[in-house]
Amino acid sequence: xxxxxxSQIVDTLVGAFxxxxxxxxxxxxxxxxxxxxxxxxxxRGSACVFYADVAAREDRWADExxxxxxxxxxxxxxxxxxxxxxxxxxxxDVNDFDEAFVGHFTWDLQRFAASIALMCWQKALSDExxxxxxxxxxxxxxxxxxxxxxxxxxxxxxxxxxTARGAVLSALQSARLSTRAxxxxxxxxxDECDRRLRERPGARRLEGDERDTVLGAFHRYLDxxxxxxxxxxxxxxxxDVTANSxxxxxxxxxxxxxxxxxxxxxxxxxxxxLSMKQGNVAAPSRVVDDPEVHGYFLHHGHRTAxxxxxxxxxxxxxxxxxxxxxxxxVVSEISPYEADLDWTELTEPDExxxxxxxxxxAVAKVHCVSDSDSEQSLVGFQTEEAIVAAIGDDEDxxxxxxxAFGLEYAAVAREDHRHFVEAFREGRIPGxxxx
Numbered sequence: 001x002x003x004x005x006x007s008q009i010v011d012t013l014v015g016a017f018x019x020x021x022x023x024x025x026x027x028x029x030x031x032x033x034x035x036x037x038x039x040x041x042x043x044r045g046s047a048c049v050f051y052a053d054v055a056a057r058e059d060r061w062a063d064e065x066x067x068x069x070x071x072x073x074x075x076x077x078x079x080x081x082x083x084x085x086x087x088x089x090x091x092x093d094v095n096d097f098d099e100a101f102v103g104h105f106t107w108d109l110q111r112f113a114a115s116i117a118l119m120c121w122q123k124a125l126s127d128e129x130x131x132x133x134x135x136x137x138x139x140x141x142x143x144x145x146x147x148x149x150x151x152x153x154x155x156x157x158x159x160x161x162x163t164a165r166g167a168v169l170s171a172l173q174s175a176r177l178s179t180r181a182x183x184x185x186x187x188x189x190x191d192e193c194d195r196r197l198r199e200r201p202g203a204r205r206l207e208g209d210e211r212d213t214v215l216g217a218f219h220r221y222l223d224x225x226x227x228x229x230x231x232x233x234x235x236x237x238x239x240d241v242t243a244n245s246x247x248x249x250x251x252x253x254x255x256x257x258x259x260x261x262x263x264x265x266x267x268x269x270x271x272x273x274l275s276m277k278q279g280n281v282a283a284p285s286r287v288v289d290d291p292e293v294h295g296y297f298l299h300h301g302h303r304t305a306x307x308x309x310x311x312x313x314x315x316x317x318x319x320x321x322x323x324x325x326x327x328x329x330v331v332s333e334i335s336p337y338e339a340d341l342d343w344t345e346l347t348e349p350d351e352x353x354x355x356x357x358x359x360x361x362a363v364a365k366v367h368c369v370s371d372s373d374s375e376q377s378l379v380g381f382q383t384e385e386a387i388v389a390a391i392g393d394d395e396d397x398x399x400x401x402x403x404a405f406g407l408e409y410a411a412v413a414r415e416d417h418r419h420f421v422e423a424f425r426e427g428r429i430p431g432x433x434x435x
Contacts, residue, residue: 073282139357145388187334
C-alpha cells in the first residue's frame with residue numbers, strides 16, 4: 001500500500017501535469033523513466049513537489065519585497081551554460097527560464113543548494129564537504145549582490161572569456177569554437193540551392209492549414225520583439241517549419257515548432273533557427289497566490305519572455321512570444337553558441353568550489369540585473385537593495401539556513417525518488433503506466 005508521502009508526491013505530479021499526461025501519455029512515460037534514473041533526475045523533473053514543500057515552510061528572509069522578486073524558478077546545477085548575449089558577448093549564466101516567475105529570492109538559492117547536495121552525494125562527497133560548497137555558493141551570491149548596490153552600471157558584470165575561471169572558462173572556450181555553419185549542417189540540409197530542415201525522428205513537416213496557422217503565429221510574434229532589437233530587411237522570411245513534441249524532463253508533452261528563417265543576409269551560412277514552444281505552467285506559480293502577479297501575464301509564453309528579459313542583462317534579440325488558438329508560445333533562437341558545464345569531470349571539492357562560487361555570482365546577476373528592453377512593472381524596486389536589507393548583518397545565519405536546507409532537502413529528495421520509482425513501476429500514477 002502507498003504511504004502518505006508517496007500519495008502526496010503522486011497527487012502533486014498529477015495535479016501539475018494531468019492535462020499534458022492525457023494529451024501525450026507516451027511523452028510522460030519517457031519523462032518519468034528519465035526521472036527514475038537517479039535522485040538528481042527526479043529532483044530536476046519534480047519542481048512542483050519542491051514548491052509544494054517550500055511554500056509550507058516559514059521563510060524569515062522573505063518580506064514584502066524579497067518575497068516578490070523575479071526568480072529563475074528551477075535553479076538546479078544543470079540549468080547553467082553559455083549563450084551569446086544581445087551585445088555579441090559570450091556569457092556563462094543561467095540559461096533556462098521556462099519556470100521563471102515572481103517569488104521568494106530564497107527559493108532559487110534553496111533549490112540550487114539541494115541540487116548541489118544531491119549531485120555531490122552521488123560523487124560520494126561528505127556532508128561536511130557539501131556544506132562547504134553550498135556555503136561558498138551562498139557567500140559568493142551575497143558578495144555579488146552587495147557589489148551591485150555599490151555600482152551604477154549593474155550590467156558591467158558578467159562571467160565571460162575575460163572573467164571566468166576553471167570549468168566555467170572551459171565551457172565558454174568550447175562555445176567560442178562553435179560556428180553557425182556547423183549547427184546549420186546538423187539541423188538542415190541544402191536542397192536546390194537553399195536550406196530546409198532535416199527529416200528527423202519525432203518531427204514532421206507542416207502543410208496546409210496547420211502551416212498557415214503556425215506562420216500566422218510567427219507573424220504575431222514579430223510584433224513582440226522590442227523595436228531596438230529588430231533586424232532590417234529579409235531577416236524574418238520563413239524558409240521551412242516542422243512540428244515536434246518535447247520529450248525532455250522539463251518539456252514532456254508540450255507542442256513545439258522549429259522554424260528556419262532567412263538570416264542577416266542571403267548567404268546560406270547566416271540562416272537562423274527558431275524554437276516556438278508552448279509555455280508551461282511555471283512551478284512557482286502554483287504556490288504564489290498574488291492576483292496581481294498572475295493577472296500580469298497574457299499567457300505562459302508571454303510570462304516566459306517577460307521573465308527572461310527581467311532576469312538577463314542582454315537577452316536574446318529574437319526572444320518574443322505568440323499564441324496559437326489562445327495558447328501561449330515562447331519564441332527564441334536555437335543558438336550555435338550554447339555549451340553546458342560538464343559536471344562529470346568535476347569530482348574534487350576544490351574544483352567544485354571554484355565553479356559554485358562563480359554560479360553564486362551568476363545567480364546574483366539574474367536577480368539584480370534586467371535587460372534594457374525589459375518593460376516589466378511588477379517589481380518596482382532595486383532587488384539588490386531589498387536583499388541586502390533583508391540579510392543585514394546576519395549573513396552567517398543566512399548562509400547556515402541555506403546550507404541546512406540543502407542537506408535536509410537532498411535527503412528528502414533521495415527518499416522521494418524511491419517513493420516515485422515504486423509508484424511508477426507499480427502503476428500507481430494515474431494516466432501514465434510504466435509499460
